[in-house]
Amino acid sequence: MPASLKVNCDRTALVDALALASAVVPSRTTTPVLTCLKLVGKDGELQLRATDGQISLALTVQGVEVASEGEALVPADKLGQIVRTCEDSTVALETDRNVATVRGDGSTFKIYGYDPKDYPAARETQAGAAFEVTAETLRRLIARTLFATAVENARFAINGVLMERKGKRIRLVGTDGKRLAVAAGGCSGDGDMTLIVPSKSLNILVKMLGDPDSNVTIGKSDGQATFQVEGVGTLVTSLVEGTFPPFEDVIPKDQDKRVTFDAADLAAAIRRAALLTNEESKGVRFAFKGDTLVVSSRAPEMGEAEIRVPMSGYQGDAIEIGFQPAFIIDALKVVDGQQVMVEMRSPQKPGV
Structure with missing residues (x-):
């Protein structure tokens, strides 16, 4: 040449x-x-x-x-x-x-x-097994899970997103030990594959997925993953070592209280309540009763807030639960549609 x-x-x-x-x-x-x-x-x-x-x-x-x-x-x-x-x-x-x-x-x-x-030679991986997923599906799954991953956590395996392919289904999981995000979609072919992909790699990959109709071929070999995006290019990344936590064990399966909100109204109420939080009082309280949710916050020497949000479908006794506002807002940012369902059981159990 x-x-x-x-x-x-x-x-x-x-x-x-x-x-x-x-x-x-x-x-x-x-x-x-x-x-x-x-x-x-x-x-x-x-x-x-x-x-x-x-x-x-x-x-x-x-x-x-x-x-x-x-x-x-x-x-x-x-x-x-x-x-x-x-x-x-x-x-x-x-x-x-x-x-x-x-x-x-x-x-x-x-x-x-x-x-x-x-310059270092181009990294290539000979993927024995590979599968395809549309760029739109992969972009959506990454958006719904990447926000929940840990940043420089001592538990190295949660510094990335778990990507599981089983047959014609692909599932992504992100967690930082305090919150958990799971999203699933369809893919092509048969077979199984498990990857833990570094967060930095996915932040770059998602920028390659601008054409929703293009296909992404995903392969794995020798501790590396290859993402070949049709018409754009190829990303090869080292995988995160270690074992991803058994996340399914912590997903509540006995929730007996469910309620539906307008996603935009709920996000706005949480943001407003969070205005009166600080390092000592980071949380906001959710009080469920009848057809109204009361979102409240209180911080010493700052003041307190109380915002009412209409809700539908709630049944059962009144209940009050504390949440980190940023965790809920991050999740609401990636929810599709106008409605969102919240599930819970008691103040001592995680909400979904």
């Missing part, structure tokens, strides 16, 4: 691809080449590659004319800043040895890079 790369790119498409690829680039590293993106022009396509050692991403840039095939290794931050600030619809990029030149109408930038040969 010739050492010199020369391409003409649609600026908007290049900006989007650079932003996505740069999300993989580590903010701190002792290996300078990892702060770069590898650009590969071949067979009429331009591919961007990024890695942090644990995650590898390869993206195909749309709207590109490859005038000369080649490779380049360019600092991600500077290339992204330059292309973003260009006002032209088309950007020309070419390389000479380790120098990349970016040209627009009336502007020229030269960026000093590195030898492409110094």
